[in-house]
Amino acid sequence: MLWTKYKNWGFKCLVVLLLISNVPMAMYFSLIHKRGSLTIMDELRTAIADYPNPSVLFLTNCHATPYYSHIHQNITMNFLTCSQFEQAGHQANRFFHDPHQWLSKHYLNNAELPTHLVMFDSLTLLLEDFLIDNDYQKVIYRL
DSSP states (O other): OTTTTOOOHHHHHHHHHHHHHHHHHHHHHHHTTTOHHHHHHHHHHHHGGGOSSOEEEEESSTTOSOOHHHHOSOOEEEEOOOOTTSTTOOHHHHHHHOHHHHHHHHOOSGGGSOSEEEEOHHHHHHTHHHHHHTTOOOOOOOO
8 A cells, every 4th residue: 555654534635636636737837838949940840841041040038949959950040149258248138129220230131131030929020020021921820
């Protein structure tokens, strides 16, 4: 018997109830919650298959998505850096402070723009003009 030294059935029922009630939460948090960063990498891997020389720019928080471990291809991928040693603060802070200014500074020539951009929905609303002007199309709407 599992609980031989406890003779109180109330305690045993409480332990079983707590274990059973945690199973749905554990399933939700391990399989569904914050799954978008993994799903986007799977979608991105299939989306770049049609491009001869794909490149990806992640406009997300530092290391918010897995990187080459989910793409399994040798492509150019860049993300906003989070180095604390940069004089003007790290790239992610400068980008989120003024996304338009950061993009115009880093991508003066439209030929340098990546073939794919990965960003959060809220950022899409801020950069809608930039995306339309540079002929980007929304491939995945919401994860």
